[in-house]
Amino acid sequence: MSEDGGAVRSGASPLRRLARVAFLLLALGFGAWVVLGQWDDIRAGFARLSVLSLVLSLLAVLAALCGGMMTWRALLADLGSPLPLRAGARVFFVGQLGKYIPGSLWPVIAQMEMGRELGVPRSRSAAAFFLTLPVQLGSGLVVSGVTLLAARPGAAAPYAWAFLLIPVLAVAFEPRVVNAVLGFGLRKLRREPLERPLTRRGMFTALGWALGGWIAYGLHLAAIVHDLGPSGFSAVLFSVGAFALSWCLGIMTFVVPAGAGVREVAMVAVLAPVLDQGSAIAAALCSRIVIILGDLVCAGLAGLAARRATASNKDHASGKAV
Incomplete structure (x- = not known):
């Protein structure tokens, strides 16, 4: 929604939306073809996964998703809209479900509208959302470069081109640069400037x-990898780098919902030095399934917690009135 209450326009023409859908279907088709071609190895890989590993994997995902929420919440607070933990979690996690819908703007539109109900200006919600992406992308590239080099020095070489973005993103971490870009964008959109600029403390x-x-x-x-291949500290370091790099490659592809397909292909390629292809595909697919489950769990728990808090506040208010 716009500041005057009008609807937000995605800016995507019908032809572009059709192209995105066609791309998604094509990607899913090729993905299905690869999976079917390796089905015996994939099924064998899934059979090697223990319940304990899947539970630990899900718990780690929940912690990671909370880290993403706190990243966004820290930026939003630094811009002038500190939200209580429960309310912030509901806005973030429920809004993030929009990333599974084709189109890049659904999560930010959802967060803008839910944030507005809590007194957060739409422009500030949008700024926090779009700042979260470069923060996660830049930190992810740094983490992947360091951990892959530490675990297997040659594993990062084929993706050296992606690490060229690090100096560019490092400049974007300077609040003066960020504030200037945000101010320029808001002027072009004929919106009021942000009341409070981003600070170094908020960025760090x-x-x-x-x-x-x-x-x-x-x-x-x-x-997941522990049950399919190597284990030990080196394998953990490699897993950190493999996931971060595949996520970064996925986020660079905005035409696909939540990087669907791209992240998995990248993960299979990055895991090649430590897993056979069937096991790597099983690991990538299992990772995707666990993350989707984690998104649903976080959204459900955050919504339930926020509803209970609202009901408790109403009961407290009615008790005072009596």
Whole structure:
């Protein structure tokens, strides 16, 4: 929605939307073809996964998703809209379900509308959303580069081109640059400037939460890889780097919902030095399933917690009135 109450327009023409759907169907078709071609190895890989590994993987995903929420919440607070933990979790996690819908704007539209109900200006919600992406992308590239080099020095070489973005994103972490870009964008959109500029403290806080999130995501993948291939500290380091790099490659592809397919293909390629193809595909698919489950669990729990808090506040208010 716009500041005057009008609807937000996605800016995507019918032809572009059709192209996105066609791309998604094509990607799913090729993905299904690859999966069917390796089905025996994939089924054998899934059979090797223990219940304990899957539970540990899900717990790590929940921690990683909370890290992402805290990254966004830190940026939003630094911009002038600190939200209580329960309310912030509901806005973030429920809004994030929009990433599974084709189109890149559904999550930010959902967060803008839910945030508005809590007194957060739409422009501030949008700024926090779009700032979260480069923070996670930049920190993810740094984490993947360091951990892959530490675990297997040659594993990162084929993806050296992606790490060229690190210096660019490092400049974007400077609040003065970010504030100037945000101010320019808001002027072009004929919106009021942000009342409170981003600070270094807010940016470093967000980066700290993002780094914690990457470690948790790596542990999520390590729990799966442990049953399919190598184990030990080196394998954990490699898993952190493999997940972070595949996520970054997926987020660079905005035409696909939540990086669907791209992240899995990248993960299979990055895991090639430690797993056979069938096991790597099983690990990538299992990771995707656990993350989807984690998104649903976080959204459900956050919504339930926020509803209970609202009901408790109403009961408290009615008790005072009596």
